[in-house]
Amino acid sequence: MDLLTHAFTFLYQIGDAFSFLVLSACGLAVVFGMMGVINLAHGELIMCGAYVTAASTRAGLPLPLGILAGALAAGAVGMVMERLVIRHLYGRPLDTIVATWGISLAATQGTLILLGSSMPGIGTPLGSFTVGGYSYSTYRVVLMVAAVAVLAGLYLAFNATRFGTLARATIQVPHMAEALGVDTRTVYALTFGLGAALAGLAGGLYAPTMTIVPTMGTTFIMEAFVTVVVGGADIFLGTAPAALVLGTVRALLTTWQGQLFGQIGLLVAVILVIRVLPRGISGLILRERA
């Protein structure tokens, strides 16, 4: 294997880890950054997206539409969750975590009871391409593009739309926004719905590459959590660079010692980082800018 192929393999792995971290974390990061709420049922929303995508694709819908359906379904579930539970717990962040954990348990087990221990998967589309004698999955490249597109889309949504302006106003000074006529409850509900839809999107995008089981949410949450912790409260200044750094760490460790050490190394890296940067990367950037 010559140097160029080696470099490409490594870049491909970083990109793969980066897209996984961004996609699994962005929904969580939106909700945490905007509302200070950590949603432990995040993994179950991802699972919901994956189930709906797999089911609708098997029913004959083209995959992109199936993924969209997954995202919309998870978004709708998220809005219902916000209305029934989260709304009553604003200002009690620890209680919100505990309550969403309850939802997560009930949802995992409920899915197991209703839909059985696994669902027939949908194969990974688009085949593969070859570089220097090694073959790579084309769909993984699509996922990388999707991760970048999601970040760009979120940037536009929060900076160039009326919803984004209202959302940012609500987050900064809630009572002032309310005094100016913003329906803050709706803004919170929509923000939570957006976070849930992003979780569903992640589930839909990864549905073709994984086995669809009720516990698949756990595959995502640890990575999503650590990315948000390292990133801090800002999606663009936090989650994206955190995903890049952690993606590189994970790719390095995975090439060196294998998949498991990639995950454990990720966690150790996070514990070391938060000792130095308690408010995450975005905290560091914002402090230096201020």
Next chain:
Amino acid sequence: MTLAMTLLRRLEGPQTLGRGPAFWTAFALVVAAAIAYPWFADGYTVGNTAYFFCWVFMALGLCLIWGYGGALSFGQTAFFGLSGYAYGVLTLNVGAAYGFTLAALVLAVALSAVMAALLGYFLFFGRIGGVFLGIITLSVTLALERFMAQTAGPDWKIGAARLNGYNGMSGMPPLTVPWFDGDVVLFPDVALYYGLLALLIVVYLALRILVNARFGNVLVAIRENPERAEMLGYDVRRYQLAAFVIGSALAGLSGTLYTAWGQYITPSSMGLTAAALPVIWVAVGGRGDLTATLIGTLLVLGGFQALTIYGSQYALVVMGLLLVVVVLAAPDGLVVAGLRGLGRLRRREASR
């Protein structure tokens, strides 16, 4: 007599529910009933109650960290599993002679305390608080589960102890107490029940003294307002770290006792579902009080087992929903709410 009175006074205070002769009479009655219980029940049921006792230590530890210290640790199962595996590795290598199982118990709990101190140093001295603490500790236990689950190969062994991956370790000896005329083996029935009951009473009373002493008062002050406590000159980080280490050592004690009880330990004891259970017990009972946590844990464990018998698959759904409902409707916990209701009722009776 004066000594007893001083001791009694140190057992009650502003941080615990239940005081005065009425409470301690009830306490003595419950202990007497618990001592008499094995004479009226068969060995299996007694062993099963001992199984419940195994878990209570972890719940009491979480109550100290979360309820009194205000730091929500989701990763108590990490220490549970760590100590459980440590007990297994130690006893499978050395055996049970000369009371070594008791030494293994102490070593396994000490290991958890050391690991908790190490992790807690990074968390509390990095001033990780609130939701992040929960996330990191949860991630730690999930990472440990993943690690242990992949140790199936024959090369994963420590001395004579195979780690066995997802199937877990088994075959370690139960706790054995060396006695004059030969060893007393604490098999999971009456003998272990009495051992655990004594240990539980000691730990419960010791924790009561701890939270009503200066340490507990400062801990509660930190929970109520960390900045204020800091301004008053208390090193918030040290107190929270100390509570975390004590609570995690208790989780380790639970793990060791559980491993000795069933003579097996698996990675799923550190998984997401396992990690949720202590949070449910403590939240449902009432995290702000040791007695409420103790009662709540035993009630929820009993309820969970009854549900598992009648419809195992629905038990977790019920537990999850129970947690949501408790957080929404009775944030202080059902037992605390119940005790408060009783108190109000009694006062109304008295004023009538």
